[in-house]
Amino acid sequence: MGEPAYTTDEIMSIVASRQLRDGQVCFVGIGLPSEAANLARLSSAPDVVLIYESGTIGTKPDVLPLSIGDGELAEQAELVVGVPEVFAYWLQAGRVDVGFLSAAQIDRFGNLNSTVIGSYEKPGVRLPGAGGAPEIASSAGEVIVMLRHTKRSFVEEVDFVTSVGFGRDGGGREGHLGSGPSIVITDLAVLEPDPKTRELTVTGLHPGVDVDTVRDSTGWNLAVADDLVITEPPTGEELAILRGLKERTAAAHAAQA
Amino acid sequence: MGQFTSLSDAISDLVYDGAAVALEGFTHLIPFAAGHEVIRQSKKELTLIRLTPDVIYDQMIGMGCARKLVFSWGGNPGVGSLHRLRDAVENAHPGPLEIEEHSHAGMAARYSAGASGLPFGVLRGYLGTDLEERTNVARIECPFTGESLSAVPAINPDVTVIHAQQADRKGNIGIWGITGVQREIALAARAVLVTVEEIVDDLQPRGPNFAVLPAWTVDAVAHVPRGSHPSYSMGYTTRDNPFYTMWDVISRDRSLFDDWMKEYILSRDFDGYLAALDDGSILEMASNG
Numbered sequence: 319m320g321e322p323a324y325t326t327d328e329i330m331s332i333v334a335s336r337q338l339r340d341g342q343v344c345f346v347g348i349g350l351p352s353e354a355a356n357l358a359r360l361s362s363a364p365d366v367v368l369i370y371e372s373g374t375i376g377t378k379p380d381v382l383p384l385s386i387g388d389g390e391l392a393e394q395a396e397l398v399v400g401v402p403e404v405f406a407y408w409l410q411a412g413r414v415d416v417g418f419l420s421a422a423q424i425d426r427f428g429n430l431n432s433t434v435i436g437s438y439e440k441p442g443v444r445l446p447g448a449g450g451a452p453e454i455a456s457s458a459g460e461v462i463v464m465l466r467h468t469k470r471s472f473v474e475e476v477d478f479v480t481s482v483g484f485g486r487d488g489g490g491r492e493g494h495l496g497s498g499p500s501i502v503i504t505d506l507a508v509l510e511p512d513p514k515t516r517e518l519t520v521t522g523l524h525p526g527v528d529v530d531t532v533r534d535s536t537g538w539n540l541a542v543a544d545d546l547v548i549t550e551p552p553t554g555e556e557l558a559i560l561r562g563l564k565e566r567t568a569a570a571h572a573a574q575a
Numbered sequence: 576m577g578q579f580t581s582l583s584d585a586i587s588d589l590v591y592d593g594a595a596v597a598l599e600g601f602t603h604l605i606p607f608a609a610g611h612e613v614i615r616q617s618k619k620e621l622t623l624i625r626l627t628p629d630v631i632y633d634q635m636i637g638m639g640c641a642r643k644l645v646f647s648w649g650g651n652p653g654v655g656s657l658h659r660l661r662d663a664v665e666n667a668h669p670g671p672l673e674i675e676e677h678s679h680a681g682m683a684a685r686y687s688a689g690a691s692g693l694p695f696g697v698l699r700g701y702l703g704t705d706l707e708e709r710t711n712v713a714r715i716e717c718p719f720t721g722e723s724l725s726a727v728p729a730i731n732p733d734v735t736v737i738h739a740q741q742a743d744r745k746g747n748i749g750i751w752g753i754t755g756v757q758r759e760i761a762l763a764a765r766a767v768l769v770t771v772e773e774i775v776d777d778l779q780p781r782g783p784n785f786a787v788l789p790a791w792t793v794d795a796v797a798h799v800p801r802g803s804h805p806s807y808s809m810g811y812t813t814r815d816n817p818f819y820t821m822w823d824v825i826s827r828d829r830s831l832f833d834d835w836m837k838e839y840i841l842s843r844d845f846d847g848y849l850a851a852l853d854d855g856s857i858l859e860m861a862s863n864g
Contacts, residue, residue: 348653371679372601372753373784384816385652387602389809392752398784401601401626401756402687405680410699433676438709444664446650446657448678449627453700482703493702493723571816 324552326505327466329524331357331560332552334418334464334503342415343367345454348386350464351418353563354503356382361559369408371450373399382567390570405450409457412495417458419451420465423476426517426538428463428483428499430455431476438478448480455481460500467504473537484516507532508549512541522547577746577769577793582802582845585768585795586612590621593642594733597624597764598631601755602652603809606738606770607631608802608845614638615841624732626682626756630805630822633657634840636672637832643673645730647682651826654819658826668829677710681727686756688729689763695726735764738803739788740810741778742771746790749778752809754786761788770799772811781810801849817858824861835860 324332334354338344340363346355348370356379359366369375372387376396383391392398399408408414421430422445432451436442455461461483465471475486483499484490491498499518502509508522519541520532525548533540552560580588590596590613598606598613610631613621622643623632630651635641637659649660663672677685684696697715701707702725707714715726737757741749748769750757761767769788778787800811805818825835838860839851851857 372603372755374753383653384819385602385814387652387753387755387806388814389603389752389807392603392783392809395783398753400754400758400784401679402683402759405683406698410680433705438705441665444649444656444661447646447648447676448704448706449648450679452678452704452706453680453698456702457699479703479705485703495699 321551322554322557324557326524328557328560329549329552330464330466330503330505332556333508333524333549334462336362337462337501337503338363338366338416340365343369343413344416344418345369345409345414345458347419347451347454348383350420352382354464355418356563357560360563361556369404369414371401371404373401373404375399375404375408380566381570382563384571405453409453412457414457415459417454417461417496419454419461419463419481421451421463421481423471423473424463424465424502425473425476427485427488428502428511428518429476429479429486430463430481430483431478433478433480435477451481455483457495459496461496461498462501462503463499464503467506467532467535469535469537472535484511488516490516506535517541519543520546522549524549525551577742577790577796579746580795580797582608582612582770582797582799585797586616589734589766589768589795590618592618593620595622595624596734596736597732597760598736599625599755599757599760600738600803600806601626601753603753603755603806604738604750604757604803605629605631605806606736606802607804607806608799609736609768609770610635611840611845611848613640614836624730626679627652628657628660630657630819633659633822633826634836636660636663637669637826638836639669641672643675645675647677647679651819651823653816654823658823659832662829675710676706677727678706681712681725683756683759685727685730686759686763689731690759693729695728697724697726699724701725730763732760732764734766734768735760736768736770737761738770738808740772740808741775742769742796743775743778746793746796747778748788748793748796749780749785750788751780751782751785754784758786758788762792766794767792768795768797769793770797770802772800772802772808774798799845802845804852821858821861831860
């Protein structure tokens with residue numbers, strides 16, 4: 319039997335979902351992280367606890383929320399609390415094992431930008447801004463980042479540090495409760511911070527992707543590990559669960575007029 | 576004490592040019608009908624405060640109601656950009672817009688401080704971010720442990736407007752589901768207006784996280800069923816996701832936005848808006864445009 323066909327977005331979500339371990343408490347950003355975190359819950363980590371910044375804790379949505387405040391999240395939650403409480407009692411107090419984030423830009427030290435492209439005073443593109451990300455990046459035990467791999471997103475220096483990885487100089491995490499980015503999953507590769515320098519280093523490639531393609535999609539001189547791992551391709555079951563989730567989601571969002 | 580009133584009278588009485596106003600609701604229970612009424616009454620020079628400006632402030636900013644925006648996440652949730660907000664920040668259209676941005680945790684701490692009557696809130700946040708030098712935050716030392724923490728100034732709006740599911744006949748407010756920051760920002764405000772889905776004999780929660788705002792913490796109550804559209808009111812309405820998607824088309828283009836606002840907000844009351852929603856005509860400009 320041949321391997322099932324899949325898209326680069328599908329392998330990104332599936333590899334990201336495999337990072338969550340059963341029973342972990344995960345603070346989920348909307349978009350790509352929400353898709354991967356719910357895929358994990360529906361496949362490899364059924365008892366993962368998902369928290370959204372809307373105050374929905376232990377939620378098990380049947381379809382992906384379009385916004386972080388969809389009714390589905392509240393209806394399927396173990397408990398619902400206010401926004402001040404979710405950030406203070408649950409995130410800041412250290413009850414979150416994993417933060418799951420995306421961004422418009424990332425640099426070699428895992429710092430994330432979701433604020434502006436260009437200068438702050440005269441932005442080329444005004445992005446939505448911080449939301450819950452800075453404190454998730456600071457206080458979650460570790461941070462999983464996922465974003466599509468392009469030269470525009472993987473940049474030498476982010477235009478704005480919205481959320482701290484290891485700081486602009488890679489100097490570290492002093493003053494932060496959590497240990498920072500542990501892994502970055504893209505549609506091409508897997509990157510991890512070097513244990514000494516903290517610089518993001520390619521440690522894995524998705525099947526069929528070569529190192530040159532990853533380098534050409536990165537805005538800095540990318541470090542590559544000696545012992546590169548080739549990602550296990552998505553299984554038929556993983557793909558079926560992901561596609562089912564996305565189909566249910568599309569139908570639900572179109573119907574809610 | 577919460578006086579039952581019409582929405583137009585409440586906005587006219589409480590919201591004045593130059594006021595600092597918070598129309599809150601974290602994706603759920605956003606007081607859209609009240610925002611429309613602010614636009615109809617041509618309020619100007621407002622400082623608009625909200626964690627997520629959402630379509631409600633995109634409409635108010637695009638119509639020139641705002642001088643300043645205080646916020647923490649300015650996107651169209653699940654869809655993309657708020658184009659009227661971006662046009663104001665990037666191109667000063669329809670006028671310059673001062674912005675003051677925070678993180679959600681920082682805004683929540685500011686609201687909680689406001690509700691507590693304290694001058695500032697404290698959190699572990701902002702450390703190492705570029706927000707630290709761009710916004711209203713200071714580092715302080717804990718007098719007990721010496722730990723370095725972030726202080727953010729309290730927010731006490733002149734007027735807070737929220738939408739809730741129920742009011743009883745005495746004006747007590749019942750609210751449930753995702754209650755976001757509404758209790759804090761209501762208790763922080765100098766005046767509070769609540770629009771409600773239903774007026775009932777006894778408050779009856781139909782979902783988790785039930786909270787009550789006693790009548791004596793509220794100034795005005797207006798009965799506005801479906802007043803949170805296109806967001807939702809758990810137990811009464813569902814989120815209109817196609818509307819949020821449509822807004823991306825309408826708000827992208829200045830003249831289309833102006834035409835849409837004139838047709839569906841300025842030339843009708845909220846019942847007229849709902850009628851256009853129910854017969855589907857409210858979506859027409861987006862598909863024709």
